[in-house]
Amino acid sequence: MDDSKTRLEKSANPCCGYVTDTAGDLNSDFLDDAVPNVGDLSICFNCGSLLVYVDGARNKTRSAKRDDIERLNSKQRKLMGKAQKYIRRRGLLHPDGLS
Numbered sequence: 875m876d877d878s879k880t881r882l883e884k885s886a887n888p889c890c891g892y893v894t895d896t897a898g899d900l901n902s903d904f905l906d907d908a909v910p911n912v913g914d915l916s917i918c919f920n921c922g923s924l925l926v927y928v929d930g931a932r933n934k935t936r937s938a939k940r941d942d943i944e945r946l947n948s949k950q951r952k953l954m955g956k957a958q959k960y961i962r963r964r965g966l967l968h969p970d971g972l973s
């Protein structure tokens with residue numbers, strides 16, 4: 875097990891109940907050691923839903939709304955769309971929501 879990852883508080887995503895304790899930053903090479911800020915957009919690795927952090931330190935998110943997505947530039951929007959497409963094509967990793 876890799877203990878160098880930054881672990882966040884365990885929390886269930888509001889979309890599908892998938893429990894996470896790490897976050898990745900698309901601008902970093904280290905894809906699972908980010909500490910998110912309030913307002914950061916995220917994508918659920920299980921179901922591909924777009925989420926927004928409401929409490930980064932406690933790993934709490936809500937579903938993204940149109941306004942949140944409009945804050946992204948076109949490159950970021952394309953990247954999120956691509957990630958969403960691949961996640962949804964792959965299907966749910968954990969249909970019961972547990973990681």
Ligand SMILES: [Zn+2]
Nearest residue numbers: 889890918921
């Ligand atoms: Zn989800």
